[in-house]
Amino acid sequence: MNIETIIFYFLAFIALASGAFVVLSQHLVRSVFMFFVTLFAVAGLYVFALADFVALTQVVIYVGGVLVLLLFAFLLSSKQSLEGMEKIPSGLLSAHRLPAAIISLAFLFLLCFVFFQIDFENLSWITSAKAKENVILVTDNTIRNIGINLMSKYLLPLEMVSILLLMVLVGAAHIARREPNL
């Protein structure tokens, strides 16, 4: 039990506990702010999966962009949604929450069952990657390799994503504009 595993399970606990708070809290503002904590903890888990660049991108885009957008949308429609929140009965296993809890627990059980069945360390592509030393180590610097791959091997998906982002920009501005005869 070294310090690495302790930090990993601490981060996992924070991610799951704050995610449960996001899901169960009746207060919209609290759940939005708790979502910050969840995203930071999941970014820490990405670091433990040796994907530091993805973790940084998560912090920049999700925490910096998406959550600010969520907060803006909440502020622009807050009063109605806060009044609507009061009527929801609390309690994890109240009548309208019980089917959802059963469905999600069954799904979790199914996923965990599948993960227990498979022996991941002996899958063919993982053993071949280990044999060829194709495994990212803790001391490796992956960002340079990611940049080279983005500009050579994954150039077509990158261009498609950029075109999609342009379409989203134009489309969002078009939908959000004030209509003259509404």
Add this chain to the structure above:
Amino acid sequence: MIPLQHFLFISAALFSLGLFAIITRKNAIQILMGIELMINASILNIVAFGKYDKIDNTGQVFGLFIIVLAAAAVAVALVIIMNLYKRVKTIDPNQTNLLKG
């Protein structure tokens, strides 16, 4: 090293939490947050498998693409929610029944 299965269990738990949020919540913004939670769980999965691909970096590159696509989807969905609020004065998906036949 952390074994691969532990990442998968954590991402399965996060995914189930997101599913629970999507089913129970009565607020479009919170449903969107549930979807984001599910997307984060799938990124954790794909990145954990991406450790075994040092040369091509497939897992990490597509994790980046998923983050970008999720951000674009959130932008469009929030614009649609704002428009919905302007028209029908609610963001509860159960009460927006204008398209019901």
